[in-house]
Amino acid sequence: MDRERRGRLRCLLAGAVFAVCMAGTTLPTPLYSLYQEKFGFSELTVTVVYAVYAFGVIGILLLAGNASDTVGRRPVLLWGLGLAAASAVCFLCATGLGWLYAGRLLSGFSAGLCTGAATAYVMDLAPPGGAARATLVATAANMGGLGCGPLLAGVLAQYADRPLYLPFAVHLVLIAGSAAVLARLPETVTDRGPVGAVRPQRPGLPPQVRTVFGPAAAASFAGFALFGVFTSVSPAFLARSLDVTDHAVSGLVVALAFFASIAGQTAVGRIGVARSLPLGCAVLLAGLALLAGALRWDLLALVVLSAAVGGAGQGMTFRGALSAVAAASPPEQRAAVISTLFVVAYTGISVPVIGVGVLVGPIGLEGAGLVFIACMAVLVSLAAAYLLRRPVPAKG
Structure with missing residues (x-):
């Protein structure tokens, strides 16, 4: 495979990892009514549970938004996938409202880490002259992943058993596959420092x-x-x-x-x-x-x-x-x-x-x-x- 094709493939694979991470942030969207029935909380609580995610994103953007420039793209993305997996586990184990808050907060941390790192990684892996295509790949992966989350959860909740469990189990499988893909992609940050070198932005x-x-x-x-x-x-x-x-x-x-x-x-x-x-x-x-x-x-x-x-x-x-x-x-x-x-x-x-x-x-x-x-x-x-x-x- 020539260099240009290899670069395009790597760019697309990094975009797929990005999409899987972002899909987890919107996965609970069509399930909130089921959680309301199960736990008996109000519409205000639904909005607060949802908003906790954004607070997690903002916190990570401020504290470690530039982490991948320091420690490398792959380590940060692996941390992001790990936090996405932890979020899915919280929803799988949910026996009360606290689990939902924890799951959404971890999802926000995951998105905060992955958004900047994955966007930069897609751009880094693009072949020469492919910056415009890479920007489109990053955009489509970000918004496309956010769109696929509620679509996947809604279809599984409607047509399969165990609607509050199966979407998150499927997402865990996708995360594992993404981690395997990430392990085969090259690191693009050559001058890397220790985790302790990351400073609030x-x-x-x-x-x-x-x-x-x-x-x-x-x-x-x-x-x-x-x-x-x-x-x-x-x-x-x-x-x-x-x-x-x-x-x-x-x-x-x-x-x-x-x-x-x-x-x-x-x-x-x-x-x-x-x-x-x-x-x-x-x-x-x-x-x-x-x-x-x-x-x-x-x-x-x-x-x-x-x-x-x-x-x-x-x-x-x-x-x-x-x-x-x-x-x-x-x-x-x-x-x-x-x-x-x-x-x-x-x-x-x-x-x-x-x-x-x-x-x-x-x-x-x-x-x-x-x-x-x-x-x-x-x-x-x-x-x-x-x-x-x-x-x-x-x-x-």
């Missing part, structure tokens, strides 16, 4: 980035918030308001949002970063409007459309935001700036979700969803208005 925002960062971060926050609400409470809405109790359908609707994000991120390469941010905000607003219509009139078709349109808008805004802030950052501070953007994004996937859970009690699931949509629509509209008046530079 302080988020940074140099002055020249601030005008770009504000609207980019606002759009990213809203896009990830939409994903957070969709993955945490949409199965409950489908079951209670639309009588959709098929777990496979619930998993498919959630997966559609992540798959649409891949399409949105891919489109950025054709339309350019400068136009993708304001256009992505407009698409995200359309997705929010469709979700509001779905909540108001209890229509499954609008839920599906909101997943597709909102997911595409999230993909466009996030890739556009990432490209814009990276291009505006000084090289020596780029990693810190990108970490800051990810911290904002994962705050979006956690804090608004808990807010929705708090509001479910006094005003109901639909009312809480409409309040969330109104707040996110204002945020996205302000970001879009700013970007139309002061577009980001076309480079990047």
